[in-house]
Amino acid sequence: MCSINGFNFKDEDLILKMNxxxxxxxxxxxxxxxxxxxxxxxxxxAIIDTSDVAAQPxxxxxxxxxxxxxxxxxxxKELKKELSGYSFRTExxxxxxxxxxxxxxxxxxxxxxxxxxxxxxxxRTGELFLARDHIGVKPLYYFWDGKKFIFSSEIKAILEHxxxxxxxxxxxxxxxxxxxxPEPMTMFDGICKLPPSSFAVLxxxxxxxxxxxxxxxxxxxxxxxxxxxxxxxxKIFEAVERQLVSDRPLGVYLSGGIDSSIVxxxxxxxxxxxxxxxxxxxxxxxxxxxxxxxxxxxxxKTAVHYSTNHHEVLVSANDVVKxxxxxxxxxxxxxxxxxxIAMMKLAGFAKQNADVVLSGDGGDELFGGYERYRLSRIASxxxxxxxxxRASFASISKKAAxxxxxxxxxxxxxxxxQKDEELRRVIRPEFFDAGAEKxxxxxxxxxxVGHPMSDRRTSDVRLFEELFMETDRKSWLVxxxxxxxxxxxMSSGLEARVPFLDKELVEFATSIPLxxxxxxxxxxxxxxxxxxxxxxxxxxxxxxxxxxxxxxxxLRNENVSALAREILSRDYYSETARLIDFEQARQMxxxxxxxxxxxxxxxxxxxxxxxxxxxxxxxx
Numbered sequence: 001m002c003s004i005n006g007f008n009f010k011d012e013d014l015i016l017k018m019n020x021x022x023x024x025x026x027x028x029x030x031x032x033x034x035x036x037x038x039x040x041x042x043x044x045x046a047i048i049d050t051s052d053v054a055a056q057p058x059x060x061x062x063x064x065x066x067x068x069x070x071x072x073x074x075x076x077k078e079l080k081k082e083l084s085g086y087s088f089r090t091e092x093x094x095x096x097x098x099x100x101x102x103x104x105x106x107x108x109x110x111x112x113x114x115x116x117x118x119x120x121x122x123x124r125t126g127e128l129f130l131a132r133d134h135i136g137v138k139p140l141y142y143f144w145d146g147k148k149f150i151f152s153s154e155i156k157a158i159l160e161h162x163x164x165x166x167x168x169x170x171x172x173x174x175x176x177x178x179x180x181x182p183e184p185m186t187m188f189d190g191i192c193k194l195p196p197s198s199f200a201v202l203x204x205x206x207x208x209x210x211x212x213x214x215x216x217x218x219x220x221x222x223x224x225x226x227x228x229x230x231x232x233x234x235k236i237f238e239a240v241e242r243q244l245v246s247d248r249p250l251g252v253y254l255s256g257g258i259d260s261s262i263v264x265x266x267x268x269x270x271x272x273x274x275x276x277x278x279x280x281x282x283x284x285x286x287x288x289x290x291x292x293x294x295x296x297x298x299x300x301k302t303a304v305h306y307s308t309n310h311h312e313v314l315v316s317a318n319d320v321v322k323x324x325x326x327x328x329x330x331x332x333x334x335x336x337x338x339x340x341i342a343m344m345k346l347a348g349f350a351k352q353n354a355d356v357v358l359s360g361d362g363g364d365e366l367f368g369g370y371e372r373y374r375l376s377r378i379a380s381x382x383x384x385x386x387x388x389x390r391a392s393f394a395s396i397s398k399k400a401a402x403x404x405x406x407x408x409x410x411x412x413x414x415x416x417x418q419k420d421e422e423l424r425r426v427i428r429p430e431f432f433d434a435g436a437e438k439x440x441x442x443x444x445x446x447x448x449v450g451h452p453m454s455d456r457r458t459s460d461v462r463l464f465e466e467l468f469m470e471t472d473r474k475s476w477l478v479x480x481x482x483x484x485x486x487x488x489x490m491s492s493g494l495e496a497r498v499p500f501l502d503k504e505l506v507e508f509a510t511s512i513p514l515x516x517x518x519x520x521x522x523x524x525x526x527x528x529x530x531x532x533x534x535x536x537x538x539x540x541x542x543x544x545x546x547x548x549x550x551x552x553x554x555l556r557n558e559n560v561s562a563l564a565r566e567i568l569s570r571d572y573y574s575e576t577a578r579l580i581d582f583e584q585a586r587q588m589x590x591x592x593x594x595x596x597x598x599x600x601x602x603x604x605x606x607x608x609x610x611x612x613x614x615x616x617x618x619x620x
Contacts (some may be wrong), residue, residue, distance in 0.1 A: 002026040002056070003490075004068040004140075005041035006119055007161070008202060018157040024330075025070075025153060028493065029491045036328035038121050038128060041070040047356060048076075049092035060098040062193035064123045068093045071116030071138045072497070074242040079111060085204070092311035101129070109212050110200055119151060134213050135362075135501045136183075136196025139486055140388050141332075142192050144207050154487075155191055155332040159616070162188065163304050167618050170272050171333075172374035172609075173435030174201045174442060176427065177417045179336040179605055180480040182442070184526040185610070187333040195308040196478055209429035225526070228512055233530040239502035240266035242359070248355035251275035251486040253346070253496070254303060254310070255547055256295030258361030259369070260303050260526065261535045265501055267358065268306050275353050276308040279346040281315035281550055283331075283377065292550045296529030298542060305536045313349040315549070316341045324563070328611040330491040335484055336605040338551030349360050351492040360482060365473040366509040367527040368465070371544060372415040376465050378520045379403045379411065407464035409444040413470065422602050426585045428578065447471040463556040467513055552600040556593050566587055567607050573614040580606060593617045 005015060015032050019041040023030065026043025028050075033040040042056040047567050056222035056255035057068050073079070079100060086099035093114070093320040100108035103121055106129065115137035120129045130151060132140045136420060142151040150158050159165065166189040172183045181456060194200055197213040200611050221228055240263060244250065254266050254276040280296035283289045290297075296312070303310035320341055329338050350357055364370050382403040389406075405411045420563065427435075482498070489496040499505070516526040523544060554560045568585045570577045585606055612618070614616040 002042075002044040002045050002068075002070040003157070004011075004070045004117060004119060005070060005152045005157050006128075007151070010034055010039055010147055011229050012039070014160065015041040017160040018152060021160060022154050023392060024150065024159045024272065024493060029055055032357050033068075034123075035121070035123075037126070040066060040068045040119065040121065045355070045495060047072065047246050047248050047495060049381055051088050051090070054090040054092035054094060056408075057092060058090075058094050058098065060094075060095075062088065064471065065098050065101060065119045066123075067094060067098055069097060069116065069117055069118035070117070071114055071133065072243075072245070072247060072495075073097065073112050073114040073116065074502070075111075075113040077245075092558075095186075104274060104496050106199060106201070106210075107212075112475060114386045117495065119155060125258040126203060129199065130194060130202075131199040132194045134503050135473075135482075135498075136207045136500060136616055137482050137486070137501060139483060140194040141186065141191055142194060142200070142517045144202075145190065147205070149202050150220045151194075151206060155186060155188060156329075156616075157219065158191055159188075159415075162314070162496045165616060166190070167613070167620050169431065170435075170438055170620075175334055175336070175440045175609070176423050176435065176605060178476070178480075179418070179601065180476070180483070181333055181335075182446070182475050182479050187618075193479075196474070200477075209280040209398060215507050215510045217413060218507065220513045220600060221492075221511050225516055225529075229526055229530050232508065232512070233524060235505050235508050236262060236499070236530070237269070239499040241270060242500050242502065243497045244270065246356050247414075249275070249353065250356040250358070251277055251350060251354035252308075253350070254278050254301065256298035256428045257360060257544075258524065258531070258535070258539055259363035261360075261539055262363070262527070262531050263358050263529065264302065264306055264308070266499075268308075268312065268512060272288065274306065275309045276303050276306075276310045277346060277350040277354075278303075278310070278312050279312050279349075280312060281342070282314045283550060283553065288550065288553065292548075292553075294381055294542075295547065296514050298539070301538065302536060311349065311353060313346060315345050317560050319345060319555050320554050320557075321559050324607075325490075325611055325615065327488070328608055329614070330613055331484070331608075332487065332526045333547075334608045334612045335480060336362055336551040336601070336606070336608045337480070337484060338554065338600075338604055339547060340488060342549055343484060344491055346565075347489045347494045347496075348492040351494045354494070356495045356497060357489070358497050359485065359498055361498045362473075362477065362506075363484060363524070363527065365477050366468055366506065367512075368469060368514070369429060369524040369526045370472075371523070371527065373465055373468060373518045374523050376407075376411060376415070376468055377518055380464055381409060381520060392576070408521055409440060411464065412443060412448070412468065413440060415468075416476070418601055418605075423431050426581050426588060426602065426606065428581055431579050443471070443475070447474065465518060468519075470510075472532055503585040551604055552598065553593070555589070555600065555603060556595070561589070561593050564603065564607055567610045568603075571612055575619055576610060576613050578620065579612075607616055 003025035005018035029044040030045040073093040076096040083099040117140035168189040278299040280293045381480040445500040
């Protein structure tokens with residue numbers, strides 16, 4: 001992995017500043033390219049072809065193209081055979097992108113299987129071409145005001161330019177409800193994310209974005225479950241094998257769940273002497289330790305089963321006090337999740353033994369692993385009962401009343417939105433009132449209105465759960481989960497790869513019928529079937545826990561609560577006083593500390609936002 005930087009004018013000092021502030025992403029080298037109309041910068045984390053000749057910015061053999069590239073193209077060796085007419089000077093995947101662009105033009109992105117964000121200056125046309133990978137594993141930010149264009153792997157590099165740091169209030173509203181900022185917005189007014197599976201062209205003062213890939217409307221396989229299961233297993237092995245390409249040490253993030261264990265199993269079929277890495281939590285009591293370290297302990301058993309070189313690191317409440325500000329600085333914009341602190345510490349720990357790690361991210365979104373999909377499935381089937389019967393149950397049971405939530409945006413909000421009645425307590429009315437409807441409208445328009453899945457003809461009650469998983473894959477997965485993974489791993493110059501989000505595997509998974517993924521009684525059905533009898537049997541006896549931290553406990557720690565009180569104050573950063581009712585926020589914190597009420601999500605969101613606003617000197 002690397003960082004890429006650039007803008008549409010010449011300024012060596014400025015491009016060097018952008019490189020410097022993103023140097024943590026590429027500690028192995030730095031370089032710049034300057035022309036009269038474009039400046040390009042690159043920080044290198046050398047993974048494939050670590051020689052100096054593969055350094056960036058890199059020019060094509062004919063000298064007409066210059067590229068800066070962050071990521072990996074896993075199928076670059078196969079593509080190289082198709083590009084035999086090109087005179088290659090390196091063994092890198094970077095040069096394959098250049099050759100592919102010369103042969104196929106902008107359509108080259110459809111050929112790539114990988115994780116990438118890159119920019120190519122085409123001297124023949126004067127175009128600046130940018131692209132982001134199919135799933136959105138690698139971030140790419142830009143600023144465009146009609147004249148000045150700036151791009152980078154991280155927002156903090158764009159802020160090296162003289163542009164205003166104004167809060168995007170709509171993004172702030174979305175953040176409060178879903179705990180992240182969905183693309184194309186960022187929390188900075190005027191700075192955007194290039195959407196996944198998109199490319200952009202800047203030419204003659206015009207900037208245009210085009211989507212190049214989508215699998216939302218793929219048709220179901222007309223095969224037996226046994227055939228699909230066998231093919232799925234094969235596809236996962238192929239994805240893992242593709243992502244083992246590396247000239248630097250490589251390991252596995254082992255969480256203790258089924259997904260990362262499958263990745264380890266596939267890797268163990270191809271390699272020996274594997275390094276695995278897990279993170280746990282230092283807690284005061286045995287009972288708490290058993291609760292929050294259940295998967296940590298399971299990962300240890302799995303590592304023993306595969307005879308890996310297993311490495312463990314623990315996170316304590318003191319790590320929260322020590323690293324909270326650093327974590328938020330690396331985020332670029334607020335993403336509210338206490339596990340971010342553990343993710344950053346794990347990355348720094350893993351970097352001591354590896355430069356690349358594989359993880360199990362994406363398995364839940366592709367194969368129906370989250371409990372919300374199972375509960376939604378129940379609600380969809382419940383909706384087919386007689387209305388009088390449903391109304392009768394709803395009158396005596398709150399849970400039954402929730403089952404009456406219609407599919408679509410209302411049910412999405414039920415599972416994914418924070419509760420407005422809680423947010424209303426701490427956000428001032430002038431900012432709160434308009435926000436809820438804006439966020440509802442945003443997600444309804446972006447992911448659910450006029451969706452191509454509505455054209456499918458079936459008697460099976462499946463539409464919403466498929467759309468739910470796809471919405472998660474295109475929003476929560478990209479802008480919350482993968483964004484945190486990227487920022488926390490790259491804070492230590494560690495490359496994180498995600499085999500479950502391999503392009504070919506995603507395309508395959510989308511065509512698996514919903515009934516093989518989630519039911520009212522089970523989740524991730526076909527994925528479990530594909531590896532039952534292969535990965536350790538004890539993994540199938542464990543409940544789905546997800547990876548969560550003792551954030552609520554941390555807030556009750558004396559040192560963490562003292563820090564929280566300091567941050568939730570008008571004196572901490574005056575610019576946010578018009579947004580937040582700090583008296584109410586501190587009351588909420590006290591109620592949480594005294595275990596009278598539970599407010600982890602709201603409090604952590606406010607703390608993260610406050611730290612971010614002060615660090616980045618945000619104005620309204």
